[in-house]
Amino acid sequence: MPIDPELARRLIEAVNIGFDQQIRFLADLTRLPSLRGEEASAQDVMARAYAQRGLDVDRWRIDVERLRHLPGFSPVAVSYDNAYNVVGAYRAPGAQGGPRGRSLILNGHIDVVPTGPLEMWSTPPFVPVIRHGWMYGRGAGDMKAGLVANLFALDAVTRAGLIPTGDIYLQSVIEEECTGNGALACLERGYRGDAAIIPEPMAEELLSAQVGVVWFQVKVRGRPTHVAVAGTGANAIEACYPIMQALHRLEHRWNEQGHPAFHSHEHPINFVVSRIEGGDWTSSVPAWCTFDMRISLFPGMSLETVRSEVEACIAQAAADDPYLGKHPPQVVYHGFMAEGWELPGGTEAQAVLASCHDAITGKPLATVASTGTTDARFFGLYAGIPALVYGPKAESIHGFDERVEIESIRRVTQTIALFIAQWCGTIEA
Ligand code: ZN
Numbered sequence: 001m002p003i004d005p006e007l008a009r010r011l012i013e014a015v016n017i018g019f020d021q022q023i024r025f026l027a028d029l030t031r032l033p034s035l036r037g038e039e040a041s042a043q044d045v046m047a048r049a050y051a052q053r054g055l056d057v058d059r060w061r062i063d064v065e066r067l068r069h070l071p072g073f074s075p076v077a078v079s080y081d082n083a084y085n086v087v088g089a090y091r092a093p094g095a096q097g098g099p100r101g102r103s104l105i106l107n108g109h110i111d112v113v114p115t116g117p118l119e120m121w122s123t124p125p126f127v128p129v130i131r132h133g134w135m136y137g138r139g140a141g142d143m144k145a146g147l148v149a150n151l152f153a154l155d156a157v158t159r160a161g162l163i164p165t166g167d168i169y170l171q172s173v174i175e176e177e178c179t180g181n182g183a184l185a186c187l188e189r190g191y192r193g194d195a196a197i198i199p200e201p202m203a204e205e206l207l208s209a210q211v212g213v214v215w216f217q218v219k220v221r222g223r224p225t226h227v228a229v230a231g232t233g234a235n236a237i238e239a240c241y242p243i244m245q246a247l248h249r250l251e252h253r254w255n256e257q258g259h260p261a262f263h264s265h266e267h268p269i270n271f272v273v274s275r276i277e278g279g280d281w282t283s284s285v286p287a288w289c290t291f292d293m294r295i296s297l298f299p300g301m302s303l304e305t306v307r308s309e310v311e312a313c314i315a316q317a318a319a320d321d322p323y324l325g326k327h328p329p330q331v332v333y334h335g336f337m338a339e340g341w342e343l344p345g346g347t348e349a350q351a352v353l354a355s356c357h358d359a360i361t362g363k364p365l366a367t368v369a370s371t372g373t374t375d376a377r378f379f380g381l382y383a384g385i386p387a388l389v390y391g392p393k394a395e396s397i398h399g400f401d402e403r404v405e406i407e408s409i410r411r412v413t414q415t416i417a418l419f420i421a422q423w424c425g426t427i428e429a
Contacts, residue, residue, distance in 0.1 A: 050088025141394025
């Protein structure tokens, strides 16, 4: 797919002209702590930015009841009273009889994960700063830089004097970090495209496959007694250890089975005990304990099989314990119920991205499989839309001192701008 060097030059220049403004906008957005349930004000900023550009803005509250029956739905344990998605739709002039190009979804998520202890950050997570070419801040890399790159890539196309001839949907979704129900809600609302780009922090590589992810809680009940007669009680916290160990043995088995898309990963399947609560009093044998676990699964494994293997594993571990055998723990699914996904090879969308990436960076586009999940699965598995997960370079996402490389944001924005022009087609303004 040859790229017209003059077109590339115009778009590179157009991105450069808007780049300072783009980085300021990213800093302003990173300043808003769009943690789960608190995304609305950041979504308002996105809605305003879409409206200022003359896009048709659709801002709606996600209704769980409309999603519950759909494939890809993940169970929800929190209120969606404040759960808003925003889409800005660009409608090509072809609607009035001009040429019609291919349509495109430019998707990103606004939600960010919790910061952890603030004293572990070098600078406060919601006070973005730029040091040595990197912007620091929670969510700056994952993935506000990509979300903003989508917006400014479309700006650059316009600034270059080009009018896209395909429809473009800018999507700012929530819930990517816990369920994916934000992206699912966009599908349910009818948004479709001939391709989708998701600029997650991929270090300018293309995602070729991702694991599935399931969240669950194990709730263990014990028998409280005074610690002086601990032997007559049943310690709910300590009873969790063998269950955790049994789950890690299941993790080991799945890693042994392996998957062709993850050959280059030594340990693609990760089961993580990520949260724990239990007990009430230091001198009482604890009567209760709940631990959260995030597990992953290979593409092609069915969620039904995964659930039954997990539940059997927990039930077996409990049966080996004299007290738990009679009082088995409860398993509650409270988030991700996500299948794995692989990008189908040989699509034209991938070929176009590869040539745009090459034109901007001078390098061939590398692909990489991820041991995490993204919203790509919704487009790919449930709507037949090729989803290109490709974005800037970030470090320490979900950790302390999360950061994103500024020049990488510039190149990704240029690549997306060029992709818009190549994929949708353009006419001169
Ligand atoms: Zn992300």
